Amino acid sequence: MILMKDIYKTYANGVTALNGISVDIKQGEFVYIVGPSGAGKSTFIKLMYREVKPTQGTIIINEIDMSEIKERKVPYLRRDIGVIFQDFKLLPKLSVYENIAFALEVIEESPRNIRKRVMDVLEIVGLKNKARFIPDELSGGEQQRVSIARAIVNHPKIVIADEPTGNLDPDTSWGIMKTFEEINARGTTIIMATHSKEIVNTIKKRVIAIEDGLIVRDQNRGEYGYEI
Ligand code: ADP
Numbered sequence: 001m002i003l004m005k006d007i008y009k010t011y012a013n014g015v016t017a018l019n020g021i022s023v024d025i026k027q028g029e030f031v032y033i034v035g036p037s038g039a040g041k042s043t044f045i046k047l048m049y050r051e052v053k054p055t056q057g058t059i060i061i062n063e064i065d066m067s068e069i070k071e072r073k074v075p076y077l078r079r080d081i082g083v084i085f086q087d088f089k090l091l092p093k094l095s096v097y098e099n100i101a102f103a104l105e106v107i108e109e110s111p112r113n114i115r116k117r118v119m120d121v122l123e124i125v126g127l128k129n130k131a132r133f134i135p136d137e138l139s140g141g142e143q144q145r146v147s148i149a150r151a152i153v154n155h156p157k158i159v160i161a162d163e164p165t166g167n168l169d170p171d172t173s174w175g176i177m178k179t180f181e182e183i184n185a186r187g188t189t190i191i192m193a194t195h196s197k198e199i200v201n202t203i204k205k206r207v208i209a210i211e212d213g214l215i216v217r218d219q220n221r222g223e224y225g226y227e228i
């Protein structure tokens, strides 16, 4: 489902973030991306939703070669991928409900359908009673739940999360992980960059370690492998 072959990425300033990466991630997998700061994890993740384009190499997602995709088709591709960030990236002036509804392709859905889908997804993340709140009125964990709801409301095949628990306390982080496991149990592929040793070593999944732009380790039910 996600296939990368010999990927290199050098940014405009000359920094080489990825130095020849190949990987094969199947539908339904749960993968942690670990490694030191500056190793290339975010770049690796951004390639998958085309926030970044490779300097060299092939990326195939859901059988589509990304190098052959036209710019105007990128939004369609993104519909199959939900993205979750460390800092949530919610729209501050919109309610929880509106933040999620906004992510739906409004043109194709009737208001009734939109309402159903937003409420369904709020149920999944346990925030049905906060639909009318604005992000500022929520805790960090709740805001992250809203961003998860927004990421899954289109029923994506892939959910990508870049340090989703980075701004959350441990208790809240475990709750977020439980939600990810539930989403994964529905067949959604999850790719999560993280610095949490506790999470990786407790909820055992495939671990891909990146150092200096290279994959240095790729293990099923792997360990975090770093001290912090
Ligand atoms: P990580 O997520 O593991 O911390 P990144 O992928 O963010 O690593 O960064 C890898 C390297 O690429 C770092 O040296 C970083 O400074 C550099 N880098 C990241 N983004 C950019 C950018 N937009 N322009 C230039 N250099 C970048």
Ligand code: ADP
Pocket (backbone or CB within 6 Å): 117, 120, 121, 124, 152, 153, 155, 156, 157, 183, 186, 188
């Ligand atoms: P429907 O298409 O009728 O919504 P589904 O079985 O696809 O039926 O979804 C049932 C519930 O699960 C809905 O509330 C939906 O929002 C949610 N859901 C569907 N797909 C996913 C997914 N990939 N990840 C998380 N939740 C999902």
